[in-house]
Amino acid sequence: MRILTGGGLHIPNYRCKNPGHLMTVVGFASSTLSVLVAETFGMFGYPQISYGAIDPLLSDTQRFPYFYRTVPSAIHLQNVLHLVLKYFGWTWIGIIYSDLESNENAIQKVKAFIISGGGCIAFIKKLRSSTKYLNTECLNFFIKRVYFTNTAGEHIYFDKYGDAIGEYDLVNRISIQKKKLRSVHVGKLTSTDFFVNESAVVWPVYFNQSELSDRVQENDMIQCLKCHDEQWPNKNKDKCVQRPIAYLSYQELLGGCLASSAVILSVTSVYFLAIFILYKNTSVIKTTNRKLSMVLLLSLILTFCSCLVFIGVQGNIKCLIRQPIFGMSFTVSVSSLLAKTILVVLAFHATRPGSRLKRFIGQKFPCVLVGLSSFLQALICALWLGTGPPIPTQDFYSYPGYIIIDCEERFGFYAMLAFVGCLAMGCLVIAVLARNLPSAYNEAKYITFSMLVFFSVWVTFIPTYISTKGKYTTAVELFAILVSGAGLLLCIFFPKCYIIFCKPSKARVIYIISKNQRVSRIPISKRSQ
Structure with missing residues (x-):
């Protein structure tokens, strides 16, 4: 409010001193805060660039015409997850995410997306994290046309919805010592493309990935179906079998x-x-x-x-x-x-x-x-x-x-x-x-x-x-x-x-x-x- 009104009194819609040289707003990581700021600063034509908000709601250019973000929307994440799950044939999925507020809504959407696609949620675990928050019409024009390559070799630009193009690294976590993991880059994913270096993937000895891949390739889809009442999953949980009938019999x-x-x-x-x-x-x-x-x-x-x-x-x-x-x-x-x-x-x-x-x-x-x-x-x-x-x-x-x-x-x-x-x-x-x-x-x-x-x-x-x-x-x-x-x-x-x-x-x-x-x-x- 001090930025918008100036002076000691924070009076909405009033200027109490000459405007400063505010060009744009950087932030926030929270989707909820980004929505509030975008609605407020958007009325005055200030562009906003978020580095963490992934709520698909912010892709609405009619409601948020001055909002941009350097992270992809959760919609891109859903598409990428679909490609990964289909490729490996995974139907029992565990979700681990940081405790950022922006992740809460996204995880709920990802969970619903997985279930609607035939997957099953094995567990959802939230990890603690810490985040530092960073803190007019012509600038908005140039931001829409930003295109550059960062030091990591990634191409940075915004699509027509103000979202960054989603590119994800596929990382293989390998246990090398007790309670220690080593990360190995084995692939790259976008919402439309998928690449995996299978020779670099190391599977745990207790996880037989080949059987799952064969089954998925044969069926060409992810299958996680609820068994009928008279059926029950087998030990491998990959097939429904007839439940045995229990009653008081002469043989027992x-x-x-x-x-x-x-x-x-x-x-x-x-x-x-x-x-x-x-x-x-x-x-x-x-x-x-x-x-x-x-x-x-x-x-x-x-x-x-x-x-x-x-x-x-x-x-x-x-x-x-x-x-x-x-x-x-x-x-x-x-x-x-x-x-x-x-x-x-x-x-x-x-x-x-x-x-x-x-x-x-x-x-x-x-x-x-x-x-x-x-x-x-x-x-x-x-x-x-x-x-x-x-x-x-x-x-x-x-x-x-x-x-x-x-x-x-x-x-x-x-x-x-x-x-x-x-x-x-x-x-x-x-x-x-x-x-x-x-x-x-x-x-x-x-x-x-x-x-x-x-x-x-x-x-x-x-x-x-x-x-x-x-x-x-x-x-x-x-x-x-x-x-x-x-x-x-x-x-x-x-x-x-x-x-x-x-x-x-x-x-x-x-x-x-x-x-x-x-x-x-x-x-x-x-x-x-």
């Missing part, structure tokens, strides 16, 4: 162990069922409601077998049936335990004179309870399948390089589990209340322990299930099903089998409760049928 260790456990538990359940059929007339089986016990065993067999549906590639059918099969079979198991627990309590309280609970002791009550529970669960599953059924999904993002095949269960899965949890909670509460009944009849303590195992497993399951992804989500659910089912199987049926085989004398007697709650024992042969 995790899937094989879960499948083997399901088969073993199913066979064990069949073994217990066979024992109950062979020894169905013993007191240890009769007094614990053998029909409910057999229903419980059959439902556990189906529960364990349903685990096999979760393993393998999940298609539309598997996704549709796997959770409902598990939910229905497990509902029958837990509701059977609930019925057994209630019958234990009723059996002792019904012995009181005039008790109306005797009418509930029979075959109808457990059938009604198990049937009603199964019906409600079937209704939940029907609503689930009717409104938002499970569908197979492909996950491309959880595990890079793989396609995860799984089923999207949605809200119905949690509604199904919640209903089973309510039945189990009722079973646990009643079993705890019945824990002090005589041990000869009392199956409640085994039911209590089995329900504690059940809740320990499924309370742990929910946060683990939510936090895992892919095939491990399925593995977590299978583990919960197998462990909770094994807890029911062993806690309820192993003690009975132990009595049958290890204490056969105890298995051949029944217990009858007298009115004063004392327990008397008689042989089973004398029991009235």
Whole structure:
């Protein structure tokens, strides 16, 4: 402002003393400052010569008729980069630049230019630097026609946009010692011409340039394409290959162990069922409601077998049936335990004179309870399948390089589990209340322990299930099903089998409760049928 107005007061558009002998303005290296100065001094016809501003905006001769620069515009740099990248076939490009403000905008334009041309930016690093800033109509006329050769042998002149012609040296940086580089001039570039002395280029041993050149020469273009969702770059990052499909399979260790456990538990359940059929007339089986016990065993067999549906590639059918099969079979198991627990309590309280609970002791009550529970669960599953059924999904993002095949269960899965949890909670509460009944009849303590195992497993399951992804989500659910089912199987049926085989004398007697709650024992042969 002092140059334009003079004097101590800086008043725009006013002259406070006679004009000096300012001929032209030299500067700046910053594109932003050059734009501001060019707009201000251009109004008074002062030419401006910048030695560092490369913003293409300054090539607009309508807006900046008095602006010149001794460096080429960023447009020239983009054209030169295109020639270099095409020649060497480089698609993964790192950018290193000094921290001059004029470089910031230029680098953004170069980055966009590289990406639009099919290249990929590997990294951008900014280096610190320091710059010293240097500090009328007829002069502008002569500046337009400047042409000379500097001491480096370079021809200096301005084109019709006021830009210097872009000429660049291609320099090969060679590592000669640790952390030391030697610069070798191997070529010269302009926006229209390109020369490389290939015999002078020294490539690092870990960089195989010849393969890239062959590929580019064959394709005659730079290729850096984004792979499709079902594809992934190979190790060399020069080709898209099909992503492998990841799912819980029988061939892998995790899937094989879960499948083997399901088969073993199913066979064990069949073994217990066979024992109950062979020894169905013993007191240890009769007094614990053998029909409910057999229903419980059959439902556990189906529960364990349903685990096999979760393993393998999940298609539309598997996704549709796997959770409902598990939910229905497990509902029958837990509701059977609930019925057994209630019958234990009723059996002792019904012995009181005039008790109306005797009418509930029979075959109808457990059938009604198990049937009603199964019906409600079937209704939940029907609503689930009717409104938002499970569908197979492909996950491309959880595990890079793989396609995860799984089923999207949605809200119905949690509604199904919640209903089973309510039945189990009722079973646990009643079993705890019945824990002090005589041990000869009392199956409640085994039911209590089995329900504690059940809740320990499924309370742990929910946060683990939510936090895992892919095939491990399925593995977590299978583990919960197998462990909770094994807890029911062993806690309820192993003690009975132990009595049958290890204490056969105890298995051949029944217990009858007298009115004063004392327990008397008689042989089973004398029991009235």
